[in-house]
Amino acid sequence: MKLLGVIPLFAFTSATVLPRALDIPTLHSLASPYPVNGSYSSPSECAYWLEDVKRQGIAAFNPNPDQYQVFRNVKEFGAKGDGKTDDTKAIQRAISTGGRCAPGSDCASTTVTPAIVYFPSGTYLVSDTLVDYYYTMTIGNPNCMPVIKATRNFTSGSVYDANHSPPSGGSGWGSTNVFFRQMKNLVIDTTDVAPSVELSAIHWTVSQATSLQNIVFKMSTNPDNMHSGMFIAEGSGGFFSDLVFHGGRYGLNVGNQQFTSRNLTFENVNTAINLFWDWSWTYQGISINNCKVGLNMSSTDGTGAQTVGAVVFIDSEIKNTPIGVVTARNGSSLPDSGGSLILENVALENVQVAVLGAKNTTLLSGATEPTIIEAWGQGHSYFTEDHEKTVFQGSMTPNQRPESLTVDSKFYTSSKPKYEDLPAFQFLSIRSAGAKGDGKTDDTEAINRALVLAAASGRVVFFDSGYYRVTSTVYIPPGSRIVGEALPVIMSSGEYFADMNAPKPVVQVGLPGEIGRIEWSDMIVSTQGAQAGAILIEYNLASWPGLQPSGIWEVHTRIGGFAGSQLTVAECEKTPETEIGQQNIDEQCIGAFMSMHVTPPASGLYAENCWLWVADHDIEDRNLTQITIYAGRGLLIESTAGGIWLYGTGVEHHSLYGYRLVGTKDVVMGQIQTETAYYQPNPDATIPFPPVAALHDPVFSPGDRGLGLSVVDSEGILVYGAGLYSFFNNYNVSCSQTDSTVDCQTSIFSVQDSNVSIYSLGTIGTTYMVDADGEDYADAVDNLNGFIDTIAVFRSYL
Numbered sequence: 001m002k003l004l005g006v007i008p009l010f011a012f013t014s015a016t017v018l019p020r021a022l023d024i025p026t027l028h029s030l031a032s033p034y035p036v037n038g039s040y041s042s043p044s045e046c047a048y049w050l051e052d053v054k055r056q057g058i059a060a061f062n063p064n065p066d067q068y069q070v071f072r073n074v075k076e077f078g079a080k081g082d083g084k085t086d087d088t089k090a091i092q093r094a095i096s097t098g099g100r101c102a103p104g105s106d107c108a109s110t111t112v113t114p115a116i117v118y119f120p121s122g123t124y125l126v127s128d129t130l131v132d133y134y135y136t137m138t139i140g141n142p143n144c145m146p147v148i149k150a151t152r153n154f155t156s157g158s159v160y161d162a163n164h165s166p167p168s169g170g171s172g173w174g175s176t177n178v179f180f181r182q183m184k185n186l187v188i189d190t191t192d193v194a195p196s197v198e199l200s201a202i203h204w205t206v207s208q209a210t211s212l213q214n215i216v217f218k219m220s221t222n223p224d225n226m227h228s229g230m231f232i233a234e235g236s237g238g239f240f241s242d243l244v245f246h247g248g249r250y251g252l253n254v255g256n257q258q259f260t261s262r263n264l265t266f267e268n269v270n271t272a273i274n275l276f277w278d279w280s281w282t283y284q285g286i287s288i289n290n291c292k293v294g295l296n297m298s299s300t301d302g303t304g305a306q307t308v309g310a311v312v313f314i315d316s317e318i319k320n321t322p323i324g325v326v327t328a329r330n331g332s333s334l335p336d337s338g339g340s341l342i343l344e345n346v347a348l349e350n351v352q353v354a355v356l357g358a359k360n361t362t363l364l365s366g367a368t369e370p371t372i373i374e375a376w377g378q379g380h381s382y383f384t385e386d387h388e389k390t391v392f393q394g395s396m397t398p399n400q401r402p403e404s405l406t407v408d409s410k411f412y413t414s415s416k417p418k419y420e421d422l423p424a425f426q427f428l429s430i431r432s433a434g435a436k437g438d439g440k441t442d443d444t445e446a447i448n449r450a451l452v453l454a455a456a457s458g459r460v461v462f463f464d465s466g467y468y469r470v471t472s473t474v475y476i477p478p479g480s481r482i483v484g485e486a487l488p489v490i491m492s493s494g495e496y497f498a499d500m501n502a503p504k505p506v507v508q509v510g511l512p513g514e515i516g517r518i519e520w521s522d523m524i525v526s527t528q529g530a531q532a533g534a535i536l537i538e539y540n541l542a543s544w545p546g547l548q549p550s551g552i553w554e555v556h557t558r559i560g561g562f563a564g565s566q567l568t569v570a571e572c573e574k575t576p577e578t579e580i581g582q583q584n585i586d587e588q589c590i591g592a593f594m595s596m597h598v599t600p601p602a603s604g605l606y607a608e609n610c611w612l613w614v615a616d617h618d619i620e621d622r623n624l625t626q627i628t629i630y631a632g633r634g635l636l637i638e639s640t641a642g643g644i645w646l647y648g649t650g651v652e653h654h655s656l657y658g659y660r661l662v663g664t665k666d667v668v669m670g671q672i673q674t675e676t677a678y679y680q681p682n683p684d685a686t687i688p689f690p691p692v693a694a695l696h697d698p699v700f701s702p703g704d705r706g707l708g709l710s711v712v713d714s715e716g717i718l719v720y721g722a723g724l725y726s727f728f729n730n731y732n733v734s735c736s737q738t739d740s741t742v743d744c745q746t747s748i749f750s751v752q753d754s755n756v757s758i759y760s761l762g763t764i765g766t767t768y769m770v771d772a773d774g775e776d777y778a779d780a781v782d783n784l785n786g787f788i789d790t791i792a793v794f795r796s797y798l
């Protein structure tokens, strides 16, 4: 409280129009005479606010919240960072202290032991694998990037291991349940290790709500070296960006269900990207220089069938590299739709073969002089005019990109801010401002006051780790910048959010009609108990066209399945044996009305790596027991002016739909991912949330399942990778297992009166892949691609 009194209020106020409010030059030099806690001493070149702010984060639902330490500076655990001392054990202590969740232990996953393992600048020698624990953010100082350097005698498989196998073998954690972790601002250097040692700098077998950002990989440049930057065996990702690879046999040596990777640079790597399996992987802004091979996606299994399902590769460049892309797809290769590939806006220079096929055939020639591949692809395509499948391999018409979405012909992108230029005193701790974050106290008022004052004074709001219980709406004013420590949670609770006939936003970004922008990163919005009227995020701000769009990065919704949610296995264990209808629905397990709503007046929103998740299982439970949580709607976009970018997002297990676009335009999305609620059709999509006409809910027939993606009355909708999955029939997985009887649901993607282009449309468990203007077509069995079904290009024009 006392703190708020001393924050100077500057001349501009939050609700007035702030054109490019966050670009105002004075903002960065804005020197408050009132440091947050007086620790602002000698601002050195290396100073970084995260290292300097007062440590107040807590783990609210940890059994010992008073003892548990969230922030761990590795130097405080004995690491020297002097380039001479072996720091392996000290760093490992920083990771593991506090009864945390170790791979291969009795802990299958947990949210109660979050940690930041922080590396100040320095060179940290490690002689053995650093074993990552669950819910860990590994963060370095971006202003003087710390180096993790493998010693000369390093022999182990990976330097940093996000899913370490126990000595008994197998996975550390089930690869599709490895959520909530980050690594950023680090250099990992294996150049001292003999080239013959087979290693990876990072083993990253992970799933949703994970990220890597701003990491430099330094590896051997010996032509026969066996170093890899990153190894991913499997999982259900995921997103990473801003990575630079020097040397190595592989930059990426990876396989995963679906992924989005943006802004990767490869220099002097033998094979920049070795992709050995996937359902669909979207690469954007990739720069490959002086390598031997750009992207090798030609891997096959023991029967000769391709193991890579699909790749979308856009807005990238390949230079001074003899072979661009290697594919095994040919006229008779299997699976039928395997090796689907789209290249769009890819620049070449000094490349001999752009796409190399099986048996050394050139599918697309390279170029010595700078040349652009406007669009080239292979796989199956469908256009609504005829509903017929075409098998194609060759140049194609690129998407007509709405100009408002591009900068210099590439799609606009924006990396998660690190605020590396701002001193610590410019961050306003939400706990210093009076919020408790203990999961019990009602923090609504303290948060609302702090957000308005921070926006008005140009400060960044720092949400210390914790659970911030709120009993009415949190309002984020235009001009706000908000960043979380180890994914803190705003958690709605109580009567205000309990009525599905009068839904209320938990977090409201701007009021309808307000203009301006915000930045928001590294946080979760959740609910506690029965919250049938909770709209977790309502986005109203208009900034488009004309102003820089808002950005939200790693802002997730998480409904149920975690300690403190009161929506766990104790309350909401699945009941597939009981027939469920409106009359016997468990109202205690109705967790939310909608995850996120981008309303009609809103425009100009960039969202990266956001996962809107209704829990299908209890994260804290040793057996990850399945639970039934009801949440009506996923992400509804109704922005009339449009200007929306969604990179690396997923929306899972909502009743009525995952993504729904109504009356909007100029939206680019990729890779998107959805899953139908596992309990459906017991009850079906309309129970307990009857469709509401005013919200343009889809119309269902009795017994229908929810939709993954549906687009109505919209234009300029471009999707670069979509994975829409329906695995279960009332928790019985057999409906998605065999090619001949994929019938968990009839269709999962619908388009009506809209201009839509989708590259790499993948479905699982649906009989048809498309419902266009009421007609089902594109039989899944005509587009088999291993476990998934793939259409390389789908276009539906008005």
Ligand SMILES: *[C@@H]1O[C@H](CO)[C@@H](O)[C@H](O)[C@H]1NC(C)=O
Binding pocket: 037, 038, 039, 052, 053, 054, 055
């Ligand atoms: C501010 O924080 C630093 C670092 O946590 C601490 O050493 C210092 O005592 C604090 N200063 C005040 C005035 O609270």
Ligand SMILES: *[C@@H]1O[C@H](CO)[C@@H](O)[C@H](O)[C@H]1NC(C)=O
Binding pocket: 086, 125, 127, 151, 152, 153, 154
């Ligand atoms: C490897 O070298 C480091 C020092 O560089 C030393 O601490 C460690 O014990 C050595 N490991 C082995 C297995 O020799």
Ligand SMILES: *[C@@H]1O[C@H](CO)[C@@H](O)[C@H](O)[C@H]1NC(C)=O
Binding pocket: 213, 214, 215, 241, 242, 243, 244, 263, 285, 413, 414, 415
């Ligand atoms: C790409 O990543 C690098 C390294 O973090 C960063 O310096 C650069 O600004 C990023 N570029 C884009 C377009 O995001």
Ligand SMILES: *[C@@H]1O[C@H](CO)[C@@H](O)[C@H](O)[C@H]1NC(C)=O
Binding pocket: 271, 293, 296, 297, 298, 299, 300, 323, 326
């Ligand atoms: C591509 O990868 C396959 C293994 O999946 C390998 O056999 C082949 O040699 C690689 N091609 C090139 C050109 O490196």
Ligand SMILES: *[C@@H]1O[C@H](CO)[C@@H](O)[C@H](O)[C@H]1NC(C)=O
Binding pocket: 300, 304, 305, 306, 328, 329, 330, 331, 332, 333, 334, 358, 359
């Ligand atoms: C096509 O690819 C398959 C492997 O998927 C291979 O067995 C076959 O020989 C190839 N055919 C031609 C003509 O290259």
Ligand SMILES: *[C@@H]1O[C@H](CO)[C@@H](O)[C@H](O)[C@H]1NC(C)=O
Binding pocket: 360
């Ligand atoms: C593949 O073709 C290129 C030229 O097109 C040639 O230089 C190379 O030797 C061939 N490789 C094999 C393995 O046949």
Ligand SMILES: *[C@@H]1O[C@H](CO)[C@@H](O)[C@H](O)[C@H]1NC(C)=O
Binding pocket: 621, 622, 623
């Ligand atoms: C987990 O499953 C095992 C058997 O598979 C059972 O013995 C144990 O009680 C279960 N634990 C919990 C917490 O449900």
Ligand SMILES: *[C@@H]1O[C@H](CO)[C@@H](O)[C@H](O)[C@H]1NC(C)=O
Binding pocket: 400, 715, 716, 755, 797, 798
């Ligand atoms: C919609 O499709 C039509 C027909 O191809 C095209 O003329 C028009 O430009 C498209 N509109 C947008 C916004 O993409």
Ligand SMILES: *[C@@H]1O[C@H](CO)[C@@H](O)[C@H](O)[C@H]1NC(C)=O
Binding pocket: 732, 733, 734, 735
């Ligand atoms: C799952 O469904 C299949 C096919 O309908 C059926 O044969 C099987 O018995 C079901 N399994 C369970 C556990 O109900």
